[in-house]
Amino acid sequence: MVSDFERAIPEFSLILPIGISFYTFNSLSYTIDLYNGKTKKARSWLHFMAFISFFPHLVAGPIIRAKDVLLQLEKKNKINITEIYHGIGTCIWGLFQKMVVADNLAIFVNNTYSDNNVSDTLTWWVCGLAFSFQIYFDFNGYSTIARGLAKLCGIHFRLNFNYPYRSLSFNEFWKRWHISLSTFFRDYVYIPLGGNRKGFWKAELNKWLTMLLSGLWHGANTTFLVWGALHALFLSLETMIGKFILKSIHLPRIINFGIVFGGTLLAWVFFRSPDIDFAFYVVKCMLSFEHSASYRTLLTGGVSVWIILAVLLEFIPFTSRFLIKSKYWFIQVFIWSLMIVTILFFRGPEQDFIYFQF
Amino acid sequence: MRNKKTLSIFKLTLLLPFAIILFFVFKQIIPKADSNSMLKESFWAHKVCQNSVYDIVFVGDSRVYRGIDPYVIDSMLDGVKSFNYGFSSAGLDSVLIYKAVNILDKNGKRVLVFGVSPNSFIKTSLQNNHLNMLVSQTDEELYIKQIFYPKLSVFNTYTLSDINKLLKGNHYYEEFNNQTGFVSSDRQPIDTLSSLIAYKHQFENNRISKKAIDDFCRTIYALQKAQIDVYCVRIPVSFQMKLLEDQMTDSFFYSFSERLKLQGVKILNANDALYNTYDGSHLNSKSATKYSQLIATMIAK
Numbered sequence: 001m002v003s004d005f006e007r008a009i010p011e012f013s014l015i016l017p018i019g020i021s022f023y024t025f026n027s028l029s030y031t032i033d034l035y036n037g038k039t040k041k042a043r044s045w046l047h048f049m050a051f052i053s054f055f056p057h058l059v060a061g062p063i064i065r066a067k068d069v070l071l072q073l074e075k076k077n078k079i080n081i082t083e084i085y086h087g088i089g090t091c092i093w094g095l096f097q098k099m100v101v102a103d104n105l106a107i108f109v110n111n112t113y114s115d116n117n118v119s120d121t122l123t124w125w126v127c128g129l130a131f132s133f134q135i136y137f138d139f140n141g142y143s144t145i146a147r148g149l150a151k152l153c154g155i156h157f158r159l160n161f162n163y164p165y166r167s168l169s170f171n172e173f174w175k176r177w178h179i180s181l182s183t184f185f186r187d188y189v190y191i192p193l194g195g196n197r198k199g200f201w202k203a204e205l206n207k208w209l210t211m212l213l214s215g216l217w218h219g220a221n222t223t224f225l226v227w228g229a230l231h232a233l234f235l236s237l238e239t240m241i242g243k244f245i246l247k248s249i250h251l252p253r254i255i256n257f258g259i260v261f262g263g264t265l266l267a268w269v270f271f272r273s274p275d276i277d278f279a280f281y282v283v284k285c286m287l288s289f290e291h292s293a294s295y296r297t298l299l300t301g302g303v304s305v306w307i308i309l310a311v312l313l314e315f316i317p318f319t320s321r322f323l324i325k326s327k328y329w330f331i332q333v334f335i336w337s338l339m340i341v342t343i344l345f346f347r348g349p350e351q352d353f354i355y356f357q358f
Numbered sequence: 359m360r361n362k363k364t365l366s367i368f369k370l371t372l373l374l375p376f377a378i379i380l381f382f383v384f385k386q387i388i389p390k391a392d393s394n395s396m397l398k399e400s401f402w403a404h405k406v407c408q409n410s411v412y413d414i415v416f417v418g419d420s421r422v423y424r425g426i427d428p429y430v431i432d433s434m435l436d437g438v439k440s441f442n443y444g445f446s447s448a449g450l451d452s453v454l455i456y457k458a459v460n461i462l463d464k465n466g467k468r469v470l471v472f473g474v475s476p477n478s479f480i481k482t483s484l485q486n487n488h489l490n491m492l493v494s495q496t497d498e499e500l501y502i503k504q505i506f507y508p509k510l511s512v513f514n515t516y517t518l519s520d521i522n523k524l525l526k527g528n529h530y531y532e533e534f535n536n537q538t539g540f541v542s543s544d545r546q547p548i549d550t551l552s553s554l555i556a557y558k559h560q561f562e563n564n565r566i567s568k569k570a571i572d573d574f575c576r577t578i579y580a581l582q583k584a585q586i587d588v589y590c591v592r593i594p595v596s597f598q599m600k601l602l603e604d605q606m607t608d609s610f611f612y613s614f615s616e617r618l619k620l621q622g623v624k625i626l627n628a629n630d631a632l633y634n635t636y637d638g639s640h641l642n643s644k645s646a647t648k649y650s651q652l653i654a655t656m657i658a659k
Contacts, residue, residue, distance in 0.1 A: 085366040088373070302518040333369050337376035341384055344513050
């Protein structure tokens with residue numbers, strides 16, 4: 001009976017500026033690079049402020065570097081109509097990835113994670129697969145929109161994702177996934193810790209510290225810590241197996257791909273789960289080979305269509321090349337128009353960007 | 359360079375007309391949706407942000423908001439303004455009732471009509487998840503849904519299963535009436551057994567809460583003391599559904615209605631055979647009109 005009254009009482013909550021972590025990253029990168037002599041001092045405070053508060057990437061990245069952006073600001077790039085055209089196209093492509101692919105995959109993922117009764121092995125594997133693509137297209141969608149917006153302002157951002165799931169090693173995965181964050185951690189954590197200059201075991205320790213810190217950056221939760229630890233473990237195992245066991249033997253590409261994709265998928269379970277107990281429950285279900293869900297429902301349901309689309313976009317080079325950079329301009333315009341219409345008709349239910357919370 | 363510039367201008371100019379043409383081509387190709395999700399969202403936002411006050415308010419679950427049409431009631435009872443305050447899987451707990459009382463006109467007839475079913479008193483319903491989800495939206499979200507969604511409903515989205523169903527000839531019509539809170543519904547093909555399994559599962563896992571019934575009766579007593587007329591109705595369902603509900607709840611409604619009668623509550627238990635449901639649980643639009651007429655007659659008496 002008092003719920004309305006209770007609701008009317010203002011709740012105390014901490015107000016944080018939007019994009020605080022990216023302001024921090026930018027300032028850190030500028031200060032450290034300046035100290036190490038890797039970048040020049042900004043010519044004017046206006047350039048510096050523009051670099052710190054450049055809006056397209058502020059909410060979820062990519063993390064930009066002083067040396068990249070300040071140089072472009074100083075050059076005073078002129079924005080021409082071709083840039084505007086490509087900027088708009090990049091934004092449409094980003095929106096398509098987020099609103100059509102990621103948000104539609106989110107329906108199945110959210111339903112599965114919110115249902116405490118799901119114990120079926122196949123369902124959890126499909127869910128893991130769906131989430132792997134959801135987080136990728138969600139975040140890559142945002143990064144692409146940010147790149148498009150920056151392009152409209154005459155600034156060029158570096159690529160933040162480079163088909164990460166095509167990787168054949170975990171090392172390669174981290175060179176393709178969230179490139180701006182992984183290079184940030186490499187340059188400002190791993191290398192200052194000593195990198196691989198102080199022996200094999202020290203390099204491994206540095207790798208673990210960097211990955212654990214990267215996990216903690218996502219949130220002070222054990223699930224993120226385990227996610228970081230799992231990737232550290234994969235990277236270490238990869239190095240050790242390569243160094244001590246399989247020195248001259250090369251595994252077939254498909255096996256390498258399977259190991260990397262499977263390991264990444266497993267790590268995502270911890271990233272997505274609300275708590276560590278639930279994450280272990282999911283992993284247990286995935287490995288228990290218990291079948292109760294109807295295969296037909298899973299394989300013919302909406303989720304399979306979105307997974308197939310995601311697979312095509314990620315793994316078939318022709319698809320993405322055709323969608324993003326077609327040879328013929330009229331096909332390009334047609335595809336972009338088609339993307340706009342697909343967004344209007346087939347966008348999934350509204351979802352926040354996953355990386356907004358970090 | 360100049361050519362490149364001209365081509366870019368040309369391409370940019372073509373982008374929007376291309377998109378508009380494709381939009382209309384899609385509209386022609388894709389079968390017309392039976393229900394508009396944006397209008398649906400707007401409907402719920404209107405319902406939960408209700409500012410007007412009414413003489414009669416109907417409270418309950420989806421059977422209520424699909425089964426009682428306030429427009430019919432208002433047209434049969436002179437000078438009366440009524441509203442359907444039903445929510446999906448709603449349980450009759452004090453929060454829902456309190457909200458319903460809030461939209462009763464202090465100077466009006468002050469009538470509350472509860473749509474009661476065994477579902478109204480089971481644990482999952484008493485959590486009132488649908489209502490809570492609606493209430494938890496921010497004021498901005500609710501405002502946008504109320505004002506802009508109806509205007510943007512032409513951009514209603516489709517899910518792949520929607521299209522699959524439409525192509526197979528399965529229709530689920532829904533018409534949302536923001537003014538009355540009523541949803542006129544129908545389904546083709548009709549399948550009066552379709553909801554039985556879900557309900558059976560529901561009753562197997564959830565028992566009727568005796569405490570919730572006691573609380574409800576106490577609340578009714580308080581409402582009566584506050585000069586509010588209370589009616590309880592059991593909305594018609596299919597024969598199989600009624601049998602299932604009675605079997606799985608030890609004929610809860612009969613003892614419950616006897617108890618309420620002793621409290622002076624008027625009960626309406628209609629002849630189910632006279633009404634048609636499309637899924638065994640919800641009245642189709644024609645039967646909803648007929649049933650609303652019956653309720654209006656009962657209140658008029």
